[in-house]
Amino acid sequence: MSYYNRELKFAIDVVRKASIITEWFRKKGIESFSFKKSDQSPVTLADFASQIYLISQLREYFQDDQIIAEEENIEFIDLKAENLIKQCFEELNLNELEILKENIGYHGRSSERQWTIDPIDGTIGYQKGLSYAIGVGFMIESNPKICAIGVPNYNEEALAIFSAEKDQGAQVSYNKNVFKPIKVNHNEDIHKIRLCHSLHYDQPWVLNFAQDIGIENFIQIDSMAKFCMVADGTADLYIKPLDPEHSFTWDFMPGDLLVREAGGSVTDLNGEGLKFKERKCLWTKPGIIASNSKLQKKIIELIKRKDLS
Numbered sequence: 001m002s003y004y005n006r007e008l009k010f011a012i013d014v015v016r017k018a019s020i021i022t023e024w025f026r027k028k029g030i031e032s033f034s035f036k037k038s039d040q041s042p043v044t045l046a047d048f049a050s051q052i053y054l055i056s057q058l059r060e061y062f063q064d065d066q067i068i069a070e071e072e073n074i075e076f077i078d079l080k081a082e083n084l085i086k087q088c089f090e091e092l093n094l095n096e097l098e099i100l101k102e103n104i105g106y107h108g109r110s111s112e113r114q115w116t117i118d119p120i121d122g123t124i125g126y127q128k129g130l131s132y133a134i135g136v137g138f139m140i141e142s143n144p145k146i147c148a149i150g151v152p153n154y155n156e157e158a159l160a161i162f163s164a165e166k167d168q169g170a171q172v173s174y175n176k177n178v179f180k181p182i183k184v185n186h187n188e189d190i191h192k193i194r195l196c197h198s199l200h201y202d203q204p205w206v207l208n209f210a211q212d213i214g215i216e217n218f219i220q221i222d223s224m225a226k227f228c229m230v231a232d233g234t235a236d237l238y239i240k241p242l243d244p245e246h247s248f249t250w251d252f253m254p255g256d257l258l259v260r261e262a263g264g265s266v267t268d269l270n271g272e273g274l275k276f277k278e279r280k281c282l283w284t285k286p287g288i289i290a291s292n293s294k295l296q297k298k299i300i301e302l303i304k305r306k307d308l309s
């Protein structure tokens with residue numbers, strides 16, 4: 001029985017519309033309208049437009065809930081940027097929205113009901129015309145309950161929307177509102193593993209380790225689409241290095257729930273499940289392993305035996 005049907009439907013709907021916004025900017029060729037955040041990571045006008053839209057919808061439909069969202073630098077949005085966002089919303093018939101710059105920094109009310117928003121995950125990939133995703137998650141008392149992840153141009157489809165609800169399984173839609181269940185695969189043979197790893201934020205130990213244990217097949221892409229590939233069986237394993245300064249709830253909560261609901265496992269390098277506290281994703285050893293459950297113990301044992309430093 002679904003306990004969060006309303007939240008799930010909402011998340012799927014807003015992720016679909018947000019992806020239309022991000023693709024609007026990409027097709028206009030203004031994806032390079034970008035800025036550097038204080039940590040030197042890029043952010044584009046499309047990140048802001050997507051987040052403004054997502055937060056405006058949460059304010060309308062779930063006004064008592066808390067919002068944990070990635071972007072906060074409203075100073076980047078000058079008049080020219082604001083006008084471009086307005087033009088986007090008007091052309092997409094989202095003109096019932098007021099352009100509220102303060103939506104960027106709006107966190108809702110402190111609540112046990114918390115939404116996480118990553119308006120564009122994989123911004124470098126987005127800027128280069130490669131893979132990216134839009135991720136929305138919902139938690140009660142920091143426990144993941146639902147997620148929706150939109151991945152434009154997934155498997156040569158215009159848009160894949162992955163979603164999951166706690167204890168209700170995971171699903172994907174390539175066509176509006178037609179969802180089919182997804183499951184991780186059953187591969188246990190290390191030599192047949194297809195490993196997903198990061199295109200722009202990898203660390204050398206990931207590939208060194210993978211090659212050491214005999215992995216031969218690699219899928220290198222940006223964004224939480226890597227979790228989607230493990231969840232639907234396209235890949236067997238995803239190894240993600242973690243930087244303590246950049247372990248955020250919006251990056252990992254949707255993919256964590258999706259893979260677990262598809263029958264897979266997600267843990268840190270010690271084999272402990274991820275935990276979430278407000279903005280922070282918590283772990284005991286800095287790295288994430290997502291796999292079909294059969295591989296998880298084996299990979300963690302192998303990682304423990306290696307000196308990864």
Ligand SMILES: [Mg+2]
Pocket residue numbers: 047070118119120121122123
């Ligand atoms: Mg982002």
